[in-house]
Amino acid sequence: MNQWAFVAAAYALALLATATVIVLSWRAMREAEGQAEDRPRP
Amino acid sequence: MHRFANPARFLKIARPLTGWLFWPGLSLILAGCFCGLFVTPADYLQGETVRILYIHVPAAWLGMAGWSGIAVAALMQLVWRHPLASIAGRALAAPGALFTAICLATGSIWGRPTWGTWWEWDGRMTSMLVLLFLYLGYIALANASARQGQGGVSAVTAIFGLVGAINIPIINRSVVWWNSLHQGPSITLRGSSIDGSLLWPLGLTFLGFSLLFGAIVLMRMRTLLARNKIEARMQRLARG
Numbered sequence: 001m002n003q004w005a006f007v008a009a010a011y012a013l014a015l016l017a018t019a020t021v022i023v024l025s026w027r028a029m030r031e032a033e034g035q036a037e038d039r040p041r042p
Numbered sequence: 043m044h045r046f047a048n049p050a051r052f053l054k055i056a057r058p059l060t061g062w063l064f065w066p067g068l069s070l071i072l073a074g075c076f077c078g079l080f081v082t083p084a085d086y087l088q089g090e091t092v093r094i095l096y097i098h099v100p101a102a103w104l105g106m107a108g109w110s111g112i113a114v115a116a117l118m119q120l121v122w123r124h125p126l127a128s129i130a131g132r133a134l135a136a137p138g139a140l141f142t143a144i145c146l147a148t149g150s151i152w153g154r155p156t157w158g159t160w161w162e163w164d165g166r167m168t169s170m171l172v173l174l175f176l177y178l179g180y181i182a183l184a185n186a187s188a189r190q191g192q193g194g195v196s197a198v199t200a201i202f203g204l205v206g207a208i209n210i211p212i213i214n215r216s217v218v219w220w221n222s223l224h225q226g227p228s229i230t231l232r233g234s235s236i237d238g239s240l241l242w243p244l245g246l247t248f249l250g251f252s253l254l255f256g257a258i259v260l261m262r263m264r265t266l267l268a269r270n271k272i273e274a275r276m277q278r279l280a281r282g
Contacts, residue, residue, distance in 0.1 A: 001155055003089050003090035003091045003155055004090055006091055006094070006151050006152070006154065006155050007079070007090055007091060007093045007094055009151050010094045010097060010098070010147075010148040010151040010152065011075065011079070011094075011097060013144070013147055013148065013151070014097040014101065014144045014147075014148055015075070015097075017140060017143070017144055018140070018144070018251075018254070021136065021137060021140050021258060022254070022257075022258060025137075025258050025261040025262050025265070026261055028261075028262075028265045029261045029262070029264050029265045029268070032264075032265045032268035032269050032272070033264060033265075033268045035268070035272055036268040036269075036271040036272050
């Protein structure tokens with residue numbers, strides 16, 4: 001049993017999942033803040 | 043805390059703080075992972091798989107810390123009616139669920155070569171799985187209350203967050219109360235049973251993931267506040 005394969009899988013999964021949530025949160029924030037600032041006031 | 047009840051005052055601090063937490067957090071994670079993978083020695087018994095420690099432990103901590111934060115936010119929402127508390131509770135849920143899932147997945151990957159099984163229904167693993175289900179329930183309730191026109195979470199969702207906190211001490215004490223495949227507490231107030239040569243990168247990833255978690259929560263709070271602003275403007279426009 002190659003132990004490094006388990007280590008690599010654990011790190012890849014954790015770092016990819018973290019990166020995904022960062023990107024999604026960042027994009028949602030930029031989009032929402034952009035819309036909140038751009039929309040003309042009534 | 044009520045000084046930050048004004049969203050404008052909160053955002054004035056949250057905007058620069060997001061970057062101040064994000065970049066040092068990311069740097070510490072990358073440094074900790076590099077050292078954990080390539081600098082520290084393999085464990086005499088577990089071999090190379092011990093390196094999973096550096097991501098598994100911070101994920102477990104953040105899964106539990108996230109729900110503790112939800113419970114504190116729920117208390118502030120229900121008792122003191124703090125206007126940002128429900129926003130904070132909602133912002134904590136998704137990253138908390140993510141790190142709980144990462145903890146379960148990395149634990150399972152660690153368990154296969156170490157224990158010979160991917161999963162065991164013992165106290166620690168089951169209570170952590172319950173935490174993930176609690177997060178999913180909280181997110182569903184929070185989304186349902188948001189659809190009813192609230193930016194944060196409803197009182198029912200806050201009560202759910204408060205009651206769900208019962209699971210946190212159960213997770214913490216599970217390895218003491220019940221026989222478990224999972225090892226007992228390795229790091230306590232009295233010290234650590236992990237050798238110093240293996241332990242030090244854990245400090246880097248622990249702090250790094252904690253800072254990054256804070257940055258993600260701030261991003262999500264800023265998103266919710268901006269959406270509230272848009273919603274309020276749309277309602278004013280609709281009323282003419």
